[in-house]
Amino acid sequence: AQQQLEFLELRRRQLVQAALRAKRRNDLEGAKLLLRRAKGVEGLIGAARGGLPVDIAQIPEVPLDGAEFELGPGRGVPMPPEATKTFLQLAGALQRQHQMCLTxxxxxxxxxNISE
Incomplete structure (x- = not known):
């Protein structure tokens, strides 16, 4: 029950952070949606604290920000084409692993079994 509560609190914080990122990108509708989802998780946190069972499968996922995987030149230094290709392959592999983890x-x- 404690693990479930920690998971719910972490997911709520992640949703709020994603809403802030959306607001910084001037995506106000997306930010509102994410805040509504975070508020919904707050209700589940209250239920979990009250000892009621919570279906973790119904918890909304946090959307990935595509900017987290963007590659850019570091401090004005152009990247060699081989390095760019390698980094793009690594970013693709990381995205596939993330999808596998979500699955x-x-x-x-x-x-x-949420402890796994």
Whole structure:
């Protein structure tokens, strides 16, 4: 139950941070949506604190910010083409691993085992 509560609080913080990022990008509708989702998680946190069971599979996911994976030149130094290609391959591999982790997370949540 404590792990579930920690997970819910972490997800709420992640949703609020994503809303702030959306607001900085002037995506006010996206920010409002993310804040509504965070408020919904707050209700689930209250239920979890009250000892009620919470279906983790129904918790909204935090959208990935595409800017987190953008590659840019470091401090005005142009990157060699080989390095750019390698970094793009690594970013793609990381995105695939992230999707795989999300899939496993959903599967474990459906099985009721969120500690994995």
């Amino acid at each position: 496993y997370s959903r599967q474990f949540a459906q099985l009721g």
